Amino acid sequence: MVKIIVDGFGGDNSPQDVVSGAVEATKRKSDLRIVLTGKKEVLVKLLEEKDYNPDKFEIIDAPEVIEVDAVPTVEFKTKPDSSMVKAFEFLRKEDDIQGLVSAGSSGAVLVGGLFKLGRIHGISRPAFCPLLPTFGGNTVLLCDSGANIDCKPSNLGDFAIMAREYAKIILNLENPRVGLLNIGVEAEKGNIASKEYYEYLSQMRNINFVGNIEGHDMMADKCDVLVTDGFGGNIALKSAEGGIKLMAKVLKTKIKDSFWGKIGAVTLMRGSLKKLKNHLENYTEKGAILLGCKKLVIKAHGNSSSSVFCNTILQAAEMAEARLCDKIEQVFKENKTEE
Amino acid sequence: MVKIIVDGFGGDNSPQDVVSGAVEATKRKSDLRIVLTGKKEVLVKLLEEKDYNPDKFEIIDAPEVIEVDAVPTVEFKTKPDSSMVKAFEFLRKEDDIQGLVSAGSSGAVLVGGLFKLGRIHGISRPAFCPLLPTFGGNTVLLCDSGANIDCKPSNLGDFAIMAREYAKIILNLENPRVGLLNIGVEAEKGNIASKEYYEYLSQMRNINFVGNIEGHDMMADKCDVLVTDGFGGNIALKSAEGGIKLMAKVLKTKIKDSFWGKIGAVTLMRGSLKKLKNHLENYTEKGAILLGCKKLVIKAHGNSSSSVFCNTILQAAEMAEARLCDKIEQVFKENKTEE
Numbered sequence: 001m002v003k004i005i006v007d008g009f010g011g012d013n014s015p016q017d018v019v020s021g022a023v024e025a026t027k028r029k030s031d032l033r034i035v036l037t038g039k040k041e042v043l044v045k046l047l048e049e050k051d052y053n054p055d056k057f058e059i060i061d062a063p064e065v066i067e068v069d070a071v072p073t074v075e076f077k078t079k080p081d082s083s084m085v086k087a088f089e090f091l092r093k094e095d096d097i098q099g100l101v102s103a104g105s106s107g108a109v110l111v112g113g114l115f116k117l118g119r120i121h122g123i124s125r126p127a128f129c130p131l132l133p134t135f136g137g138n139t140v141l142l143c144d145s146g147a148n149i150d151c152k153p154s155n156l157g158d159f160a161i162m163a164r165e166y167a168k169i170i171l172n173l174e175n176p177r178v179g180l181l182n183i184g185v186e187a188e189k190g191n192i193a194s195k196e197y198y199e200y201l202s203q204m205r206n207i208n209f210v211g212n213i214e215g216h217d218m219m220a221d222k223c224d225v226l227v228t229d230g231f232g233g234n235i236a237l238k239s240a241e242g243g244i245k246l247m248a249k250v251l252k253t254k255i256k257d258s259f260w261g262k263i264g265a266v267t268l269m270r271g272s273l274k275k276l277k278n279h280l281e282n283y284t285e286k287g288a289i290l291l292g293c294k295k296l297v298i299k300a301h302g303n304s305s306s307s308v309f310c311n312t313i314l315q316a317a318e319m320a321e322a323r324l325c326d327k328i329e330q331v332f333k334e335n336k337t338e339e
Numbered sequence: 340m341v342k343i344i345v346d347g348f349g350g351d352n353s354p355q356d357v358v359s360g361a362v363e364a365t366k367r368k369s370d371l372r373i374v375l376t377g378k379k380e381v382l383v384k385l386l387e388e389k390d391y392n393p394d395k396f397e398i399i400d401a402p403e404v405i406e407v408d409a410v411p412t413v414e415f416k417t418k419p420d421s422s423m424v425k426a427f428e429f430l431r432k433e434d435d436i437q438g439l440v441s442a443g444s445s446g447a448v449l450v451g452g453l454f455k456l457g458r459i460h461g462i463s464r465p466a467f468c469p470l471l472p473t474f475g476g477n478t479v480l481l482c483d484s485g486a487n488i489d490c491k492p493s494n495l496g497d498f499a500i501m502a503r504e505y506a507k508i509i510l511n512l513e514n515p516r517v518g519l520l521n522i523g524v525e526a527e528k529g530n531i532a533s534k535e536y537y538e539y540l541s542q543m544r545n546i547n548f549v550g551n552i553e554g555h556d557m558m559a560d561k562c563d564v565l566v567t568d569g570f571g572g573n574i575a576l577k578s579a580e581g582g583i584k585l586m587a588k589v590l591k592t593k594i595k596d597s598f599w600g601k602i603g604a605v606t607l608m609r610g611s612l613k614k615l616k617n618h619l620e621n622y623t624e625k626g627a628i629l630l631g632c633k634k635l636v637i638k639a640h641g642n643s644s645s646s647v648f649c650n651t652i653l654q655a656a657e658m659a660e661a662r663l664c665d666k667i668e669q670v671f672k673e674n675k676t677e678e
Contacts, residue, residue: 183573215577234522238554243582
């Protein structure tokens with residue numbers, strides 16, 4: 001049995017898509033239990049519409065909602081009865097709740113992870129880590145995509161170790177390759193910060209550091225884990241998304257103007273394009289784990305649909321079952337003893 | 340008549356593709372004259388193979404070649420007879436040569452622009468500026484894509500003015516919108532540097548500053564000019580390229596596995612895909628102007644093909660005819676007087 005707490009009122013499509021995604025997840029994984037937080041009567045009504053199994057759901061009433069555009073720390077302090085604060089509170093105090101999923105504001109999820117739940121001893125900064133696809137059909141874990149904007153080199157050292165553990169435990173890689181996002185492959189490339197990061201990472205004995213990775217090679221299977229400060233990671237992630245969007249737009253126009261468009265095959269092609277779009281959304285809109293917290297915290301994309309919620313919850317359950325956070329905690333404990 | 344000097348031995352496909360691109364450019368634009376630098380006998384032989392018009396070409400013998408992986412400043416000092424150094428030398432001293440195109444190392448082009456040619460008075464740092472496509476079919480000028488890795492806020496102020504002038508003169512925009520690349524739209528978002536950039540740009544009275552632009556909106560028609568330090572700009576540009584590449588790979592696989600693939604339409608589809616690839620290369624592999632130098636300097640993509648060289652040379656001719664550099668110099672002179 002694995003129990004995940006889900007913020008029922010986080011994200012653009014909440015609470016409808018949260019609830020339908022959660023119900024679908026319980027159907028796909030029989031030993032999954034879900035705790036939903038939010039306005040109780042609304043959640044119950046939605047669950048009933050979705051033909052849910054009451055044995056698999058608990059509801060924690062939380063009438064308030066954290067606003068996406070407000071200051072996260074203030075929201076957290078002034079809205080103790082919000083769906084997100086309640087979710088973090090129960091995650092911390094209930095041993096059988098193994099993970100949390102929220103599509104609410106990234107800033108608020110970060111505040112919750114840092115101050116409500118707490119960091120693993122030895123990790124100074126948790127980091128958002130989305131899993132990206134690679135050209136060759138594999139994946140690469142980006143760490144950090146935006147939690148820590150200005151970093152010290154030692155923060156990137158922590159990122160390297162915790163992301164490497166993720167790659168070992170979740171991606172089943174034996175000796176994950178750790179790369180540093182930079183603007184050139186040579187050691188001396190980069191801004192002042194990234195040169196310091198390189199220096200620090202290259203002196204760590206316990207990681208498989210493969211050096212600098214440029215933006216166009218981020219998804220080129222040159223590393224399994226790509227560490228960066230949250231500024232660089234955020235620019236890279238969003239710009240890649242921009243490139244994908246551009247390609248989709250150009251493609252649409254080209255197909256319309258092409259031979260295929262002219263013989264009226266556009267309608268049929270649309271199906272293929274939609275499939276392609278779904279395939280890419282599956283990655284770009286997938287949840288990012290907030291790695292480094294005592295328990296599993298997953299930030300789902302603000303725009304998550306029902307199926308993305310379902311996948312993100314199942315992803316959380318998988319990581320919980322693999323005991324990811326406990327294992328990372330163990331590694332940092334052992335590192336500490338070694339020093 | 341417009342005369343452009345072209346580094347005959349810069350880029351992966353030099354000198355063959357440089358020469359054929361140059362010959363093609365003279366055929367498309369009758370009043371274009373080209374000066375080629377490099378090993379004379381090689382260049383003459385290639386020109387003769389290409390059915391060139393001898394009235395339109397001059398050759399400056401330069402037997403040495405600047406290495407891409409070597410230290411640019413050292414290369415410049417130790418190879419006075421290289422194709423790139425010669426090109427910069429003649430660009431500086433010959434009044435009738437209006438611009439330079441090289442697909443050689445970016446670092447070397449930057450050294451040439453800074454130390455051989457010189458900056459426009461009032462501009463402390465020249466910047467590489469590629470022109471990117473937008474979702475809506477327009478363009479956006481990225482400034483800087485990698486010439487200045489760590490910047491002061493006043494550098495970005497210069498970028499904003501010179502890029503705005505480019506947009507006015509070359510893109511015919513009346514009041515170009517200037518955006519700042521950042522990780523969130525709010526004024527307080529970003530790392531220490533980008534907050535300072537924002538502060539500086541928002542206090543400039545003479546630009547149309549539209550605020551922060553995120554990576555996924557870089558090509559979303561939200562600004563005409565996107566300023567950033569060279570670190571952020573390089574990460575953004577290359578990551579967008581990575582996103583485009585990923586999409587192309589997925590597309591290829593999906594088409595192969597699709598209905599179209601199964602009925603054998605893949606061969607026909609390949610034509611469309613190739614057209615799409617060419618369309619995107621036209622942007623991603625187009626030259627980037629080194630804006631802020633006394634004369635026109637264009638860095639062509641290292642991987643430029645014959646057709647990309649042709650387009651880049653024609654692009655240089657267009658900018659030279661528009662007297663871009665003189666006009667920017669004039670604006671900085673007037674700004675100085677105003678202060």
